[in-house]
Amino acid sequence: MAVHVVRLPATQVPGGIVGNQSGIDRKPIEIVRFGCGSSKRWRRLAVSASVRGNDENGGDKSVGALEMHNVLEDLPYDVFSRESPLLPKPLSSSQLVESVSTGSRVRVAYQGVRGAYSESAAQKAYPNCEAVPCEQFDTAFEAVERWLVDRAVLPIENSLGGSIHRNYDLLLQHNLHIVGEVKLAVRHCLLANHGVKTEDLKRVLSHPQALAQCENTLTKLGLVREAVDDTAGAAKYVAFHKLKDAAAVASVEAAKIYGLNILAEDIQDDCDNVTRFLMLAREPIIPGTDKLFKTSIVFSLEEGPGVLFKALAVFALRQINLTKIESRPLRKRPLRASGDNGLKYFDYLFYVDFEASMADQDAQNALRHLKEFATFLRVLGSYPVDTTML
Known part of the structure; x- marks a missing residue:
């Protein structure tokens, strides 16, 4: 196997590992090309990337790949690859490890370690995938955004435990798209x-x-x-x-x-224990009408009597079935003062799933109607409904 180390300007680094960090003086980065015979190919090796620089006392410091944006001025830094062990250590925000993919296998991030239910969900969503464990939900989102993996499969709700609120918040914080769902029966x-x-x-x-x-x-x-x-x-x-x-x-x-x-x-108290997972990607899929589709959105509204009723009515008027509604307080502006009595109220984001494809005219009209009085509206994804169960 031939190995070549090439020094590239940061603007030419494939996959956006350095990313679009504005206002930062980028310096070159080393990328490794490898292959057997004439079948050489480029691979991104900002896997477990160490960023080295000087601390305030003049000593050496090293941080993980996901902290690159904080120390880009301390370059140069070394980028290297490492083969995954049989039982890989979960990725953390300070150490994202990218092993070289084999062939065309999809790399899918999940939260937990080998043997987690999330790994089974990833295998169901993408059979024969390369499942990549991550320590935290945040790390899985970041791994997709930074091109270290192709997809993420993360839990969003459980039939007994309810919603996973952390992942609802992360859906809004990150620019990923829901491209599918998978339901997994949990057997303890x-x-x-x-x-x-x-x-x-x-x-x-x-x-x-x-x-x-x-x-x-x-x-x-x-x-x-x-x-x-x-x-x-x-x-x-x-x-x-x-x-x-x-x-x-x-x-x-x-x-x-x-x-x-x-x-x-099967020691669980309730045999109907099902977790629903979301499949996340950097790009949305093109919705169709050939199968049952679901669309997930998030929006906010002005405070006032009947405003939420009006928002939900845009779907009822068009015979669109809502399958899920979740409210979460706005993180940066959680309280809103009322002009009438001086009381303060929680300001909410509303997450809604409805059974319709964005390719349907009724769904498009419903969102146009909602946008007339919503202060914020974002489509998180339009994707096929999972009708199977393990």
Whole structure:
């Protein structure tokens, strides 16, 4: 395999790794080209990129790729690639690792570690994809925006736990588009190391929602609950530390990956436990009318009697079915003062899903009507409805 290091001006860096940082004096960056024989190709290697410069005391400092925009004046910096280990460490905002894709496989970011339900959702959404774990939801959004991955698959609501509000906020903060949805049946298992029996257990680790969803089973077993960041992370912790008195609530896939024994399956209190995930991309898809489509929007309104009723009426007048409405306080301007009595009210953003394609004339007319009195309106995506269930 031939490897060539080429020094390029920052404006020629493929994929916008340095990005459109205005008002910054960009300096060159090294990009690696590799390939076998004549089949050479360019690859972006700002993966786990280290940005080096001098701190205020004259010493050396290094930050991760997602903090490049804060220290671009401290260039030059080195960009290098690193092969993904068998169980890759999740990407964090300070260390985004991009391994070289193979062939035409789609790289899909998800939150959690190997064996998470989100990884299963990514595999369902994009079969044979290269699933890339991320520590936080924010990191998955940023990884797509910075061309480190092609897509992200993130949870938006659960049939028992309700909406994931953090991801609603991130949808507005980032310039990504919803290009699909996927629904996944959540089946919790009680996992422990081999040789450990149920009567040996004193505690159980998992995500708070997973623990709550298995309340009846865990109460009968008399186990102390310990909350961690995610279900697969709990399984990984139990296996890594070879715990003999603790179990994890996680998936069958997590048991396989971390070599744990399944003590009990389907321990959730409610068998109808479904999580809906959104598929996110840098560019929207072209909506069609050949299948059932859903459109997601977000808007804000002036305060006043009946204003929300008028906003929702634009859909009812055209026989458009609403499937979801979620309100979130405005982050930068949460309170609005009333001129009549001096009271202050929350100022809201409204997230709405409706069953119609943006290719439908009725949907276009409804949004034109809504725009007449909405102070803000943004279409988050128009995408096919997932009618399947695992």
